[in-house]
Every structure is written in C-alpha cells, then in structure tokens.
Amino acid sequence: MLIERSSSWKEGFIQRLENHEPWNNSVLYNLSYTIAENNLITNFTGLQSLAYLPNIKPLPHQIEAAERVIEQMNGKAILADEVGLGKTIEAGLIIKEYLLRGLVKKVLILVPASLVNQWVEELYTKFHIPALLYKKNYELDYVDVVVMSMDTAKRSPHKEKIYAQDYDLIIVDEAHKLKNHQTISYEFVQSLKKKFCLLLTATPIQNDTFELFYLVTLLKQGHLGNYDEFSSVFSAKNRDEERDSYLKELVSQVMVRNRRQDTGVEWSTRKVHTIPITFTDHERQVYTAISNLKHISSVFSGAFSTMTLQREMCSSPEATIGTLRNLLPECKQVEEITHVEEVIGQLEKLSIHSKAKKATELIIQANEKVIIFTEYRMTQLYLSDYLYANGISNVIFNGKLSKSSREWIKHLFKQQAQVLIATESGAEGINLQFCHHVINYDLPWNPMKLEQRIGRVHRLGQEHDVQIYNLAVKETIDDHVMKVLQGKIETFEQVVGELDDILEMKERSV
Amino acid sequence: MHSTEIHTYLHRFFKENDCEILHGNEHYLTVQLTIDMDKRIMNRPFYWRYIESVNETPNPAQLTLITDMQQLHNGMKGEIIHLGSPRLHQLFQVTKEMGQFVKMYEHIEDTSEQLILTPWVGVNYKVSFTSHQTKEMLYSVGINLMTGAVVKEFQETISMLDLSDQSSEQVFHLPYIITPVRALDRLDAVITQVIEGEDLTWVEEAEKRWRKDQAVLDYFYEGQEPKPECYEMEKQAMEERFKPRISVDVVNGGLFYLK
Structure with a gap:
C-alpha cells in the first residue's frame, strides 16, 4: 500500500543543518513528544473523545449509540431515540470523535430555524466545538463546523455555496421533515455528498412505512432496495410477520433507537x-348542522372541509366560526349564505364549549x-x-x-x-x-x-x-x-x- | 492528562517561552505574554499591524488560565483549561511548532582527557492508519551517522541522558560519514519495514465493508446506463470513507552528539 509522507520536516531539518535557521528549545522538544504520546489514538475502536469532555457525563445508552454508529454503521445512521433521550448528545459525541480522530474536518449541520442557536450553544458548551451560526454573506471556506437552518440552506445562493464546499459529515436534525421525497429539502439533502451522515428524528415513521423507505434511501441508497421492490414486498396490503421482522432487521442496521426503558435510567412513567366528553344538546345540534352543510352548498361538499369543520367544532366555536367566515365569500346563492350565517349565529351563542x-x-x-x-x-x-x-x-x-x-x-x-x-x-x-x-x-x-x-x-x-x-x-x-x-x-x-x-x-x- | 499534569505543562511552556508568571498556585496561573507569544496565540493580527505601523508601545495580553474548575465557584475569572479546551489545543500546536528541530550534546563532566562524541540523527514518527476508522502509532528511531546502526526507542533512551543545547568544552565532535539526508532516507525505509510488519487486518476489514456497500449501491442502479450523477457522488463518498491509507508524519527530530 502507498505510504503518504510529508517532506516539510525533512526540509526544515536540512535548512538548520546548513545554518539557515536557529534550532529549537530542547525543553519544548521534549514537551512536544510527551504531548504527541498523550494524545495518540491508540485504538481503532472506543471513544477517545470522552477524556476531552469533562463538562458532560454521557449516559451509557448515548455512549453505546455513538460507538455503534462509528464502529458498526460506518458513520451513516438514523439516530431515532425516543424524544428526550439526548440525540443531540449522541450526535455531539460522534462529531467530536470524528474531529479528534481527524476523519472529519468539515461539518454541516442542518436544523429547523428555531433550533439553530441551541445547536451552536450546545456544541460549544458541552463539546468545545466552535460552530458558526450561518448568516447571509458568510463565506464558508474557512469555517469547519457550520449550523444552518434547513430553510436557508436549501435556497439559492446558499445551496450553491454549500455545494462548493466539501463536507465530510452532514447532520440533519428533525429529519422526519424529509419524509416526503418530492420536497426541496429532500432533493437538497439527496444532492449532498455524504461521506458520513447522521439523520436525527424521534419519529422515523409518522404515517406509513414509505416514509422510512425514503429516509433510509436518503442515507444509504439501495439499502431497502428500490421503490418498486420495496412497495411490492412491504406495502401494507401484503405484510406478514416474517417480512416485518426482516424489514426490522434491515432497518436496525442503519438506525439506532433507544427507548426510555432501555436506557437504564429510572424513568418516571x-x-x-x-x-x-359529551356534547350538550345545543352543541350536538350545531355539530349536526355543520355535518349537514355539505348537503346545502357545494362549497362544503368536499370531504376535507366537512372534516375540518367537524374537528374544529370539537375544539372551539371560535375555530369553527373562523373557517366558516373564510368560506362564506365562496357561497354565491342567497339561501346558502343565510344558512351559513345562521349556523354562525348558533355558534356564537355557544359561550362555553364542553371540552373547555x-x-x-x-x-x-x-x-x-x-x-x-x-x-x-x-x-x-x-x-x-x-x-x-x-x-x-x-x-x-x-x-x-x-x-x-x-x-x-x-x-x-x-x-x-x-x-x-x-x-x-x-x-x-x-x-x-x-x-x-x-x-x-x-x-x-x-x-x-x-x-x-x-x-x-x-x-x-x-x-x-x-x-x-x-x-x-x-x-x-x-x-x-x-x-x-x-x-x-x-x-x-x-x-x-x-x-x-x-x-x-x-x-x-x- | 490530568489537571495537575496540564498545570505542570502550562508552567513549563510559558517559562520556556520567557512569559513571566505573575501569580498563581496549583489551580491557576496568570501569565504575562511576550509580544511574540501574543502574536502566536491571541489571534489579533489587526492590533499588531496597527501598533507596528504607528510605532505605539505594544501592550501584550495577560492570561489567567484555570486548571481546576472548582476555582470558578470561588469567583475567579479566567479561561478554564482542560484536555478538550481549544486554548490547550492551541498551545499544544504552538509547542509542536516550536519544538520540531533540535541539536543537542551529551554533557561531559570535566576531565583532563579529550572525549569524543558521535553524531546521531533521531526522529519521532507518527504513523496513522486510516480508513473509516483510525489508529496512530509513535516510533522513535535513531541512526548512528558513523556506523549506520539503527536503534529503536531513541527518544526514551536519550531522555535518560544528560543533554544540553551547548557543547561542553574539551569535546571533539566526529564529523559524520553518513550525511543526514541519507540517514533520513534510511530511517524512512526502517519505518516502512515496521509498518509492513504491522497487523493489516484493518485493511481487509475496511475493504470488505467497502465492497459490501458498493454492491448495495450497484444493485440500486442496476440496469441504469449511464449512471446518474448521484451514483458517482455516492461512489466517491464511499471511497473517501473506506479507502485504507497510511500516512507518516514527523513529530520532531534532531541531531544528537552522544558518547
């Protein structure tokens, strides 16, 4: 195998032999060797970073998760712990370990706008990682770790700036927002090179298994096969236990999921x-009237609007009135308008909602x-x-x-x-x-x-x-x-x- | 490195760099930086450019470095220094830069007879094995410039000797037969040999994982010709992730005259 060598030390040494520059201090020479000895990464495995992080005491499940991601999953994983188990800590440990081992130099962290500050602060206070909070016009050339809101990152000119960089590690927080493969966010993350990649979400499936398919495919193309195969094997209609456990096994190769009870921490239950809740007669009457609006006017004939109104009626008269008022201008005939106004009138008389x-x-x-x-x-x-x-x-x-x-x-x-x-x-x-x-x-x-x-x-x-x-x-x-x-x-x-x-x-x- | 070791290190580092320690105890120290050290570690090039252009009296910074966090609770103000702190990392870096090359002589007690010292070149190598994981090793080797004999654990050996930057009087330094350039080539060859003798199962492991991931990717794009851009990108990422590499760096080294 090719061995890479740098010649800069050799050149410096020869220069000094030829008296072009003074020799260094021998105490610093010895100190330098001691430091190199102390900071040596002596093992392929295990977290070296823990010694560098006196400000945090990671829980056993967090350390295990970080080790598993690095050692078994080759640094590409969905971190899917239940909410509140410290996915950020796990991600922080992984970033720190990779930085320390020199495997990663540039890190891009994509998060919802509301969490940008929190990430920068946690990385600094807990992990001593100076991350830059990205603002418009910032140049990314000299910034190693940058935190950006997904909404900014996916838009021009920011995304072009990102493409121009060569990131070693990409992290996406609240990654369930990428469940839909037709969104700009999904396409954006898909088009990034992922040497190492972490997707953080407590909720890898929100509605159906296809969301998981797209999330895993984003991380590792082909891991769950292609779309056609996946849908023919795992679609809801022809699922059985054997296939489910097979899918579970495949998923667990790229996903860490700790549950509260696995953590060894005493959790409150x-x-x-x-x-x-039972509606009063009056409320029931209004609810029925709302449900019947679809017979009165075509404006309400879509299943969606009826359902929305019904759900709102189960919430508060105000919410229902709001929607009705919004839809009112669409009613053209006089009977329709009077009918809807009548319903609004009834709603206004409902001063107390049973749920409230x-x-x-x-x-x-x-x-x-x-x-x-x-x-x-x-x-x-x-x-x-x-x-x-x-x-x-x-x-x-x-x-x-x-x-x-x-x-x-x-x-x-x-x-x-x-x-x-x-x-x-x-x-x-x-x-x-x-x-x-x-x-x-x-x-x-x-x-x-x-x-x-x-x-x-x-x-x-x-x-x-x-x-x-x-x-x-x-x-x-x-x-x-x-x-x-x-x-x-x-x-x-x-x-x-x-x-x-x-x-x-x-x-x-x- | 424990906090006491770090504390000892800081003391020695600043002392050797002529930075006066104004006050301190075993938990902290306040140090007056020299102009040179301020330029190296305070990261304020504009200040220095300004001072020098208007010829103003420079005012290098003072730093308070706290090695025992407990002290913070006593209301002390300063930078907390621990193994992971950026400041310590920076000082390590400066130490490395300022301690790369030495020329040292073994100290000789005054004697009437003339003594002869033999030249050696000693180098401390750091070898990194990298794929999706890393491991590092330090090798300290020295070569006798008269005979070409190579010894391992050179640094450990000389650390037991009484060495100094200045040559003693009445000492004759043999002129070397093997030039330092040749000697370094010889040491490079020694290191290559050492590396070849190392356990290389990690290479196989990395390549196995690489092949497996590549197979999954190829399967995903089976039948698609030409392959789309994202295929090539993923392939590239995979190479960066798994390709086994070995690199050799020099921590430091020097010319040594030994008995």
Missing part, C-alpha cells in the same frame, strides 16, 4: 387518561403546572380567555414567536403562569421538565406529533410521573381520529419497535 369546561376542571384538579396542546390558533385564544375568566393564569406559545419571546414565555410559564397553551409548531425543541401534566385538547392525525408533545415534559430530568389527558368528544370525528392514531401506532411498532404509551390502549398486542 406515563399515565395516559382518555377523557370522553372539562379541561378547566382537569387543571383545577391537577392544581399544578399544565401544558395544553391544541391544533388551532383560534382555540388557543379562546382557551386563554376562558381560563382567565376562570381565574387561571396562562401564557400562549406558538410557532410565530421569535427566539427571544420563546425564552421569555418559557420563563413566564416556569415562574408565574399555571398553564401554557401551545400549538404544534411551538412544540418543537422546547424542554419543560418542570411540568408533568399534558392535556391534548385536540388530537393530531399523527401519533408522532403526540409523541413530540409528550416529549416536551417526559424527558431526562422529569421527576414525576407524567399525566397525559387525551380529550375526545363522544360520537364525533374525535372517535375516528382515535382509531386512525391507533392504526398508525401499530404500523410503527411492527417496523421500528415499540412506542412508549401515547394513547390509552386496552388491548395492546404483546
């Missing part, structure tokens, strides 16, 4: 409560800090008013808040307010271990969104059992959402592995 009432009872009963998750901004405002009217202090958290306002709201919640009302987009990346009651006021279609929500409080550092309340109105669309959720959880468990409790499941297959 989850107590999941399904809270059935129930939620308030739960909060009073808990008598501690509570997070409420809702799907709708209008419901968020409605709930905030309603809770205030009942003497319950609360703050609102959503995706529109800037980084500093997020911190401020989080601070207010910790110090003063009893309740935090959050929407989905606000849920990502905030850590609220000081709270252990979660009310899922509306249920999302996607179980992983629920998992993300619960993960805000059920993470390392949580000392109490986490109480989860899933609210669902009886004999409405809510029932249907529950059923869909259960089906998806089963798909996930068959392919990826078990999930911690999200829904209250009575007949769970073992």
Whole structure:
C-alpha cells in the first residue's frame, strides 16, 4: 500500500543543518513528544473523545449509540431515540470523535430555524466545538463546523455555496421533515455528498412505512432496495410477520433507537387518561348542522372541509366560526349564505364549549403546572380567555414567536403562569421538565406529533410521573381520529419497535 | 492528562517561552505574554499591524488560565483549561511548532582527557492508519551517522541522558560519514519495514465493508446506463470513507552528539 509522507520536516531539518535557521528549545522538544504520546489514538475502536469532555457525563445508552454508529454503521445512521433521550448528545459525541480522530474536518449541520442557536450553544458548551451560526454573506471556506437552518440552506445562493464546499459529515436534525421525497429539502439533502451522515428524528415513521423507505434511501441508497421492490414486498396490503421482522432487521442496521426503558435510567412513567366528553344538546345540534352543510352548498361538499369543520367544532366555536367566515365569500346563492350565517349565529351563542369546561376542571384538579396542546390558533385564544375568566393564569406559545419571546414565555410559564397553551409548531425543541401534566385538547392525525408533545415534559430530568389527558368528544370525528392514531401506532411498532404509551390502549398486542 | 499534569505543562511552556508568571498556585496561573507569544496565540493580527505601523508601545495580553474548575465557584475569572479546551489545543500546536528541530550534546563532566562524541540523527514518527476508522502509532528511531546502526526507542533512551543545547568544552565532535539526508532516507525505509510488519487486518476489514456497500449501491442502479450523477457522488463518498491509507508524519527530530 502507498505510504503518504510529508517532506516539510525533512526540509526544515536540512535548512538548520546548513545554518539557515536557529534550532529549537530542547525543553519544548521534549514537551512536544510527551504531548504527541498523550494524545495518540491508540485504538481503532472506543471513544477517545470522552477524556476531552469533562463538562458532560454521557449516559451509557448515548455512549453505546455513538460507538455503534462509528464502529458498526460506518458513520451513516438514523439516530431515532425516543424524544428526550439526548440525540443531540449522541450526535455531539460522534462529531467530536470524528474531529479528534481527524476523519472529519468539515461539518454541516442542518436544523429547523428555531433550533439553530441551541445547536451552536450546545456544541460549544458541552463539546468545545466552535460552530458558526450561518448568516447571509458568510463565506464558508474557512469555517469547519457550520449550523444552518434547513430553510436557508436549501435556497439559492446558499445551496450553491454549500455545494462548493466539501463536507465530510452532514447532520440533519428533525429529519422526519424529509419524509416526503418530492420536497426541496429532500432533493437538497439527496444532492449532498455524504461521506458520513447522521439523520436525527424521534419519529422515523409518522404515517406509513414509505416514509422510512425514503429516509433510509436518503442515507444509504439501495439499502431497502428500490421503490418498486420495496412497495411490492412491504406495502401494507401484503405484510406478514416474517417480512416485518426482516424489514426490522434491515432497518436496525442503519438506525439506532433507544427507548426510555432501555436506557437504564429510572424513568418516571406515563399515565395516559382518555377523557370522553359529551356534547350538550345545543352543541350536538350545531355539530349536526355543520355535518349537514355539505348537503346545502357545494362549497362544503368536499370531504376535507366537512372534516375540518367537524374537528374544529370539537375544539372551539371560535375555530369553527373562523373557517366558516373564510368560506362564506365562496357561497354565491342567497339561501346558502343565510344558512351559513345562521349556523354562525348558533355558534356564537355557544359561550362555553364542553371540552373547555372539562379541561378547566382537569387543571383545577391537577392544581399544578399544565401544558395544553391544541391544533388551532383560534382555540388557543379562546382557551386563554376562558381560563382567565376562570381565574387561571396562562401564557400562549406558538410557532410565530421569535427566539427571544420563546425564552421569555418559557420563563413566564416556569415562574408565574399555571398553564401554557401551545400549538404544534411551538412544540418543537422546547424542554419543560418542570411540568408533568399534558392535556391534548385536540388530537393530531399523527401519533408522532403526540409523541413530540409528550416529549416536551417526559424527558431526562422529569421527576414525576407524567399525566397525559387525551380529550375526545363522544360520537364525533374525535372517535375516528382515535382509531386512525391507533392504526398508525401499530404500523410503527411492527417496523421500528415499540412506542412508549401515547394513547390509552386496552388491548395492546404483546 | 490530568489537571495537575496540564498545570505542570502550562508552567513549563510559558517559562520556556520567557512569559513571566505573575501569580498563581496549583489551580491557576496568570501569565504575562511576550509580544511574540501574543502574536502566536491571541489571534489579533489587526492590533499588531496597527501598533507596528504607528510605532505605539505594544501592550501584550495577560492570561489567567484555570486548571481546576472548582476555582470558578470561588469567583475567579479566567479561561478554564482542560484536555478538550481549544486554548490547550492551541498551545499544544504552538509547542509542536516550536519544538520540531533540535541539536543537542551529551554533557561531559570535566576531565583532563579529550572525549569524543558521535553524531546521531533521531526522529519521532507518527504513523496513522486510516480508513473509516483510525489508529496512530509513535516510533522513535535513531541512526548512528558513523556506523549506520539503527536503534529503536531513541527518544526514551536519550531522555535518560544528560543533554544540553551547548557543547561542553574539551569535546571533539566526529564529523559524520553518513550525511543526514541519507540517514533520513534510511530511517524512512526502517519505518516502512515496521509498518509492513504491522497487523493489516484493518485493511481487509475496511475493504470488505467497502465492497459490501458498493454492491448495495450497484444493485440500486442496476440496469441504469449511464449512471446518474448521484451514483458517482455516492461512489466517491464511499471511497473517501473506506479507502485504507497510511500516512507518516514527523513529530520532531534532531541531531544528537552522544558518547
């Protein structure tokens, strides 16, 4: 094999022999040798980086994950630990190890805009890795580790700048956003050379196994075969246990997934409560009227709009009114308009929603800090008013808040307010271990969104059992959402592995 | 390296570089940098360019380096120095640059008779074995410039001798027969031999993994001709990831006159 040698030392030595330059200090000479001896990487395996990281004490499952990724997966992996188990720590360990061993020089870290600062800070304080927060006009030539928001990176002129660099390690946080292979983000990541690559997500499957197919293919083309083969073998219709376990085996070759119970850490448990709610007669009447709108006007004939309205009706009158008002201009005939206005009128008379009432009872009963998750901004405002009217202090958290306002709201919640009302987009990346009651006021279609929500409080550092309340109105669309959720959880468990409790499941297959 | 070792190192490093240690104890030290050291480690070229262009009195920085984190809690201000800290890494780098080449003489007690010292070239090599993983080895070898005899563990041997930068009086230095250039070529050959004697199963392992990944990729693009750009890119990435490489660096070395 070819042995690479640099001749620069030899030249310097000869120069000194010819008296062109002075000799060095002998103490520094000996010191230098001692340093080289001390810092020598004496083993192909094992994490050398731990000695360099006095500020963190990684948990056993994190060290194991980093070792497995480097030693067995050749540095290409999906890190899919459950939320709150420290995927960032695992990624940090891997980056540090590769930098230390000289296998990686340039690192590109792609994350949602809301997490950019957090990444830079954690890399610096925990791993002593100076990462640059990318801003417009920055040149990337002299920056070894850069953190960028995915939304910026995938656009011109930034993506061209990235293509011009030669990154050794690419990291994508919240990689479930790449589940759709037709998005710009997916294409962008696909077009990057991946010597080493880490995809971080707690939720590698959100809806079906194809998402996993695309994620794995992004990481390692061909690992799950091509699309046609995959769909013929693993599509939902002709799945059986043997194939599922085969797929699971293939997936586990490129994916690390720790579950809370595997970690050896004493975890508090989850107590999941399904809270059935009964509509009042008046509410039921309005709900029926909304469901029947499709017979009145073609504007509402699409299944989607009816379902949206029904879901909103199960959330708050305000959310429903908002959508109706938006659709009203599309109604052309006078009868249609009067009918819709009549429904709006009925909705306006509903001052108290049964779900809000129930939620308030739960909060009073808990008598501690509570997070409420809702799907709708209008419901968020409605709930905030309603809770205030009942003497319950609360703050609102959503995706529109800037980084500093997020911190401020989080601070207010910790110090003063009893309740935090959050929407989905606000849920990502905030850590609220000081709270252990979660009310899922509306249920999302996607179980992983629920998992993300619960993960805000059920993470390392949580000392109490986490109480989860899933609210669902009886004999409405809510029932249907529950059923869909259960089906998806089963798909996930068959392919990826078990999930911690999200829904209250009575007949769970073992 | 423990914090006490690091502390000892810092002391020696600054002392040897003529940086005065203003105060300190076993947990920290405050040091006055020289102009040269400030330029090397403080990363402020504009300051120095300005000072020198207007002929102002330079004001090199003082640094407080804390090796025991506990001290921070006592309200001390300064840089925490531990094995992973960027500052220490930087000082290691400076040490390496400033301790690359030496010329040293074995010290002789005053005697009436004339003594003869033999020239040696000693080199400390670092060999890196790299594929998707890495391992490094240090080899210290020396060669006698009179006889061509090669000894291993050269650094370990000379560290037990009493060496100095200055030659003692009344000592005769033999002129070398083998030129240092030839000697270095000879040492290179010795290192090559040592490497060839190393266990090379890691090469096989890397190539096995490489072939396996390549097969998966080829299968994915089977029947597609010509192959798309992303095929070539992945192939390239694979080569960078797995291709076994051996590189030899010199940590430092020198010319030694020994008894």
